[in-house]
Amino acid sequence: MISRTEYERAAAWAAETLARAGIVITPEERARLEVADMGLGELEKTGLQLLTYLNTERCCAKELILMPRQTCPEHWHPPVGGEPGKEETFRCRWGVVYLYVPGDPAPVPACRPPEGSEPYYTVWHEVRLRPGEQYTLKPGTRHWFQAGPQGAVVSEFSTRSTDESDLFEDPRIDRTPRVAD
């Protein structure tokens, strides 16, 4: 749960960061920029800001906007309704983002999980994405990511997005947006 003030502040920061990255959005899109605190109430550490351009039965495109060192916590996309899980490509547009997936763990990872949430971060193969670099995740792959010290803007190209079916390692996480009025 986050306050309306905090929500608006994060959305305004995300809009400015998109502009800094050279990405133009419409006033309608500005008004529906989404702030996801994942229910942990520590948005600057755990969560992200996003803008969904489209999400049809077959494909989806979003911009993800991360504050400096903000972390999208470990999750994966299971099969839904007989379809394989969501397939995602992350393409860094601005800043730097570190993506963690299964595989050889980084000997000295560039990121640490948010303090107090360490048990819920289990995959440590590190992929650094700078602007123009991208990485495709097969359905069902566990992943988490954290922005570098400037924050980051990341384009996501994927099959249909069904946030409510995502599975998170941290049982405290609640992906349903809740804002206190």
Add this chain to the structure above:
Amino acid sequence: MISRTEYERAAAWAAETLARAGIVITPEERARLEVADMGLGELEKTGLQLLTYLNTERCCAKELILMPRQTCPEHWHPPVGGEPGKEETFRCRWGVVYLYVPGDPAPVPACRPPEGSEPYYTVWHEVRLRPGEQYTLKPGTRHWFQAGPQGAVVSEFSTRSTDESDLFEDPRIDRTPRVAD
């Protein structure tokens, strides 16, 4: 058929235009920027430049880079291998693009087809896309588009792309890239 020189010149222009639009690409991507003259040998009038970020079994993302008043000719995406045709969303990032689809014809269209190709342009409902504006085409929808006087950069988010199965109204068109050496 276009000459190697013309191909390289068009690719260089496309790379500069992406940079002007604030879109960062890698050296590997720069090297595989595609120039499609559609076999008509009049690239500045008919054709486009493109960069495919990814094209998996399930989704595809590209940047399309159009020269001033360059036209991507009328075509549509039929069903392939039992799957519905390609679903496409065009999002303008820079410049202006005019998209033509079935529906009420524009009384005074902003664009004219390339000279000599008029019979092959049959849909005249006009959608103007400025930066941040987008339009989604259902599978099988006939469409063509032309950039405004500055050129345009357009992101395409879609299901799998199979260029070789596209159908064009103009029987002279050949989507297979051919460069004279």
